[in-house]
Amino acid sequence: MLSCTHILTMDDLTPDDIALILDTADSFAEVNERRIKKLPTLRGRTIVNLFFEPSTRTRTSFEIAAKRLSADGVNFSASASATAKGESLRDTAKTLSAMACDLVVVRHRYAGAPQVLAECMDAHIVNGGDGIHQHPTQALLDLFTMRRALGRLEGITVGIVGDIAHSRVAGSLVPALRMVGARPILVGPKTLMPARPDVLGAEVAYSLDEVLPELDVAYMLRVQFERDAAMPIPSVREYARLYGMNAARLARAKPEMIVMHPGPMNRGVEISSDVADSPRSVVLDQVNAGVAVRMAVMYLLLGGEGSGAAA
Amino acid sequence: MALLLKGGRVVDPAVGLDAVADVVVRDGVIVEVGQGITIPKGETIDCSGTVVMPGLVDVHTHLREPGREDEETIATGTAAAAHGGFTAVCAMPNTTPVCDTGAAVRFVVERAQEQGLVRVHPVGALTRGQEGRQLAEIGDMLAEGAVAFSDDGRGIQSAGMARTAMEYLAGFDALYVGHCEDESLAGGGAVNEGVVSTRMGLPGQPAAAEEVMVAREVRLAELTGCRVHIAHVSTAGSLELVRQAKRRGARVTCEVTPHHLFLDEDAIVSYDTDFKMNPPLRTRADREALVAGLLDGTVDAIATDHAPHAAHEKELEFELAPFGIIGLETAVPLVVTHLVEPGVLGWSDVVRLMSHGPRAAFGLPEVRIAPGMPADITVVDPDAPVDVDVAWLKSKSRNTPFKGQTLRGRPTEVLVGGRWALRGGEVVPL
Numbered sequence: 001m002l003s004c005t006h007i008l009t010m011d012d013l014t015p016d017d018i019a020l021i022l023d024t025a026d027s028f029a030e031v032n033e034r035r036i037k038k039l040p041t042l043r044g045r046t047i048v049n050l051f052f053e054p055s056t057r058t059r060t061s062f063e064i065a066a067k068r069l070s071a072d073g074v075n076f077s078a079s080a081s082a083t084a085k086g087e088s089l090r091d092t093a094k095t096l097s098a099m100a101c102d103l104v105v106v107r108h109r110y111a112g113a114p115q116v117l118a119e120c121m122d123a124h125i126v127n128g129g130d131g132i133h134q135h136p137t138q139a140l141l142d143l144f145t146m147r148r149a150l151g152r153l154e155g156i157t158v159g160i161v162g163d164i165a166h167s168r169v170a171g172s173l174v175p176a177l178r179m180v181g182a183r184p185i186l187v188g189p190k191t192l193m194p195a196r197p198d199v200l201g202a203e204v205a206y207s208l209d210e211v212l213p214e215l216d217v218a219y220m221l222r223v224q225f226e227r228d229a230a231m232p233i234p235s236v237r238e239y240a241r242l243y244g245m246n247a248a249r250l251a252r253a254k255p256e257m258i259v260m261h262p263g264p265m266n267r268g269v270e271i272s273s274d275v276a277d278s279p280r281s282v283v284l285d286q287v288n289a290g291v292a293v294r295m296a297v298m299y300l301l302l303g304g305e306g307s308g309a310a311a
Numbered sequence: 312m313a314l315l316l317k318g319g320r321v322v323d324p325a326v327g328l329d330a331v332a333d334v335v336v337r338d339g340v341i342v343e344v345g346q347g348i349t350i351p352k353g354e355t356i357d358c359s360g361t362v363v364m365p366g367l368v369d370v371h372t373h374l375r376e377p378g379r380e381d382e383e384t385i386a387t388g389t390a391a392a393a394h395g396g397f398t399a400v401c402a403m404p405n406t407t408p409v410c411d412t413g414a415a416v417r418f419v420v421e422r423a424q425e426q427g428l429v430r431v432h433p434v435g436a437l438t439r440g441q442e443g444r445q446l447a448e449i450g451d452m453l454a455e456g457a458v459a460f461s462d463d464g465r466g467i468q469s470a471g472m473a474r475t476a477m478e479y480l481a482g483f484d485a486l487y488v489g490h491c492e493d494e495s496l497a498g499g500g501a502v503n504e505g506v507v508s509t510r511m512g513l514p515g516q517p518a519a520a521e522e523v524m525v526a527r528e529v530r531l532a533e534l535t536g537c538r539v540h541i542a543h544v545s546t547a548g549s550l551e552l553v554r555q556a557k558r559r560g561a562r563v564t565c566e567v568t569p570h571h572l573f574l575d576e577d578a579i580v581s582y583d584t585d586f587k588m589n590p591p592l593r594t595r596a597d598r599e600a601l602v603a604g605l606l607d608g609t610v611d612a613i614a615t616d617h618a619p620h621a622a623h624e625k626e627l628e629f630e631l632a633p634f635g636i637i638g639l640e641t642a643v644p645l646v647v648t649h650l651v652e653p654g655v656l657g658w659s660d661v662v663r664l665m666s667h668g669p670r671a672a673f674g675l676p677e678v679r680i681a682p683g684m685p686a687d688i689t690v691v692d693p694d695a696p697v698d699v700d701v702a703w704l705k706s707k708s709r710n711t712p713f714k715g716q717t718l719r720g721r722p723t724e725v726l727v728g729g730r731w732a733l734r735g736g737e738v739v740p741l
């Protein structure tokens with residue numbers, strides 16, 4: 001039973017909630033390996049994917065998860081409809097409320113949008129990424145992937161490398177790692193660090209090479225600043241040289257260290273092609289885990305065993 | 312027609328008054344201040360238990376007229392001012408169109424004469440359209456009644472342009488009001504850069520975005536000899552820059568807002584846009600430094616930065632919502648509750664910071680509780696509770712983070728030139 005009604009940030013979850021989600025996802029991962037990948041669990045429940053910014057991976061992952069649990073999944077691409085006509089987020093929420101949906105997955109370019117929906121809707125809200133704030137199901141699927149690859153979470157050291165300041169992946173992964181007893185280290189140039197990484201509970205390093213030998217996981221973030229007018233780095237080339245994961249760096253890391261990436265990857269920038277395709281890369285495992293973890297989240301919020309809030 | 316305000320605690324440090332006394336007003340002018348006064352004809356108001364002060368002034372009010380009458384008008388804004396205990400406000404120029412010509416200033420003056428419940432002193436723009444590129448017609452606006460000049464809401468980004476503006480104003484001995492925000496550093500930040508911006512995933516404005524420009528303004532004040540007033544100081548560093556400049560003899564004054572005095576970034580626990588203001592709520596240490604600045608004389612004025620916004624505009628995603636909160640009606644109750652009741656400030660300090668100090672900074676006519684002075688008087692019942700709720704507010708907008716709070720210290724009477732603007736706690740229409 002989850003202790004929360006919504007998953008807006010990692011703060012909504014307790015360590016027990018995380019363990020329950022990961023364990024539940026384990027059993028769904030097995031379902032996903034069957035020839036018939038469908039369960040009747042959420043038949044008759046309506047799940048809306050409310051995406052205010054374009055996303056293919058995350059939306060598809062949620063959509064497949066809903067379908068595998070037999071829920072009725074609906075996509076509401078807000079940028080193309082109501083908001084483009086000037087409708088406010090609250091009005092969109094009221095409209096969806098009137099349609100009596102059970103769970104809403106929201107992706108929004110501004111932080112706090114899922115909280116606004118939670119305040120004015122009866123449905124369960126799952127944050128599918130809000131601005132530069134959080135993306136909790138990404139953090140959960142990352143934990144799931146790490147646990148499967150390394151056999152444990154407690155005590156592992158995870159280097160999160162790149163544009164931390166603008167990364168909702170980092171925003172949720174750092175507290176998630178802290179909650180399971182792992183050690184996050186944020187790695188990148190100072191221009192890409194948040195103002196107060198200490199409040200997230202993370203250590204900070206400006207040199208990847210210095211911390212590399214300590215890492216059990218190298219989590220490479222996507223370089224997103226190629227279009228930024230005020231470039232926080234001198235060049236993509238220099239970034240790749242200082243902060244990219246390549247074969248030479250991999251050779252200096254612990255032999256069991258895995259390489260992760262939330263995708264889509266810029267091959268040759270934050271990750272070299274040979275590393276991306278190497279057995280040490282678990283990038284496709286992350287994608288695979290995404291479906292199982294999102295199934296678990298939906299199942300537990302919407303009437304999973306003992307989930308009183310949704311009963 | 313005579314009026315006797317009887318038995319209140321009359322506080323006016325400018326004339327050395329802090330005693331229970333009676334005040335007689337006749338034909339809009341204070342004619343007698345003393346004890347045991349009776350008047351044969353006229354009206355007597357029992358002021359026992361209240362504090363009778365020189366009329367309070369807010370030197371930083373956005374009345375939104377012309378252009379955004381859906382948010383506030385000169386009529387509703389001055390009603391809110393009277394309700395909050397103010398006898399005068401300075402109206403900021405970032406209206407639509409911008410108040411950057413003599414004609415625009417005249418419009419505000421005339422509309423205020425027709426519809427204003429309290430005195431309205433227009434502030435003109437420093438540059439045309441507040442675009443920071445070319446001086447506005449300062450002399451023309453002064454002739455029409457502008458009391459100060461500001462590109463409030465933006466701030467002049469070019470140091471050279473700011474210098475030119477100050478040089479020009481110095482020729483008139485006119486006041487430059489600085490909105491200190493270096494946009495290249497503020498970077499579109501919605502909250503203070505630090506703990507809250509990191510935790511909430513919101514873009515942050517560093518304290519340095521303000522302090523860099525405060526440093527520029529005080530140096531340019533010294534270079535040009537211009538009188539410079541720093542609006543809404545929000546950081547300890549800014550205040551220290553003002554303190555040092557004052558010690559050096561620069562003609563610099565400053566104001567702080569009640570929200571920066573009584574809230575800090577820790578108050579932002581949800582994405583409630585009523586906590587989105589510019590400058591943003593800073594840290595607890597900043598807040599404490601501002602309170603210390605009230606006591607040591609660095610701060611000249613408590614000013615509200617009353618910034619009304621339509622509900623539907625504030626009900627947006629935090630980053631999209633406009634900056635600003637209303638403040639005219641909560642200022643006095645907040646000051647009484649958080650500073651006077653705990654003994655941090657005395658009533659003479661309140662008069663210094665909300666009447667004499669801001670008037671001196673803006674060169675407004677003096678107001679005293681003394682015979683021969685215009686009867687601009689504020690009466691506050693320090694014990695009366697104030698429930699900050701929607702029904703109680705007279706402003707056209709409702710954007711306040713203090714909603715739902717019960718404060719103490721209710722303005723009960725406001726006289727503007729002897730005319731009632733607030734009586735028994737109720738706004739008196741024209």
